[in-house]
Amino acid sequence: MSRFENKVVLITGSVQGIGLACALRLANDGADIILNDLRHDDRADEVVKQITALGRRCTFIAADVSQRQNVYDLLTEAVKVYGQLDILVNNAGVERNHNFWEVTEQEYDFVMNTNFKGLFFLTQAFVVYCKEASRPGVVVNMSSVHEEIVFPHFAAYCASKGALKMLTRNLATELAPLNIRINNVAPGAVATPINHTLIDNPELLQNVLKNIPQRRLGKPEDVAAVVAFLASDDAGYVTGSTYFVDGGLTYHYEEQ
Ligand code: BGC
Helix, strand or coil, X not given: CCCCCCCEEEECCCCCHHXXXXXXXXXXXXXXXXXXXXXXXXXXXXXXXXXXXXXXXXXXXXXXXXXXXXXXXXXXXXXXXHCCCCEEEECCCCCCCCCHHHCCHHHHHHHHHHHHHHHHHHHHHHHHHHHHHCCCEEEEEECCHHHCCCCCCCHHHHHHHHHHHHHHHHHXXXXXXXXXXXXXXXXXXXXXXXXXXXXXXXXXHHHHHHCCCCCCCECHHHHHHHHHHHHCHHHCCCCCCEEEECCCCCCCCCCC
16 A cells, blocks of 8 residues: 555645655655645646646645635635545745845745745644544644754744744644644755755855765755655654754764
8 A cells, every 4th residue: 555545635835846846756655636836837737747647636726825814715625625635745935035134024024924824824724624524634844954053144034944943843742632743844955946046056056065964955855755754654653843854964064
């Protein structure tokens, strides 16, 4: 039996980057997939096709996951599609590179609402659903190494991931009696669209690689493999943790 036989997964921000890799990995492992992103475009249709070709069911739902009402509507729609929802992967995230003293309220809201507020209420909507349906649930959040380590010029981003670290710790305790597990995955520098500035700048890239003991960027599939583990029953006794997928970046130190 495949790992996610008869399981339905909702993954936010899943037509590119890490979210897409998670969708493909979980589908390969047997899950039916509900994709989400801001808008329905050709990319979305392409991913639906790819997953359907794997023999899994797949649907795309467009939603801006930065607002409470949107994420409640998304959850309701997602449950309707295949009549159940078992796993939520909160993947959607954004970042802005700006000096702290220049960050506008609009930028702050964009980052905090997408990375934290929307995730908070989508998780709440999922928990309400699980509770009312008396079903167990699994939540995997896409955090970052920056829930732990600093990232100058990305103050709002770091604040959002730091908040996510504590949310997960807190909910693990509060939701355990409901049979709901929740964990974070913390990618380091991964070759995805969010990192295009880094990938396109060889000098900057070399500087980043100096900080990574494995001397390479991560691949989206490296992250998806850990998401699949945490989403599966193999991680049945894991809740409230963060799994770093960073080639050693976070706890890196060398003198030469
Ligand atoms: C950020 C990337 C950054 C990486 C390592 C990620 O969370 O999205 O922009 O390169 O952390 O610092």
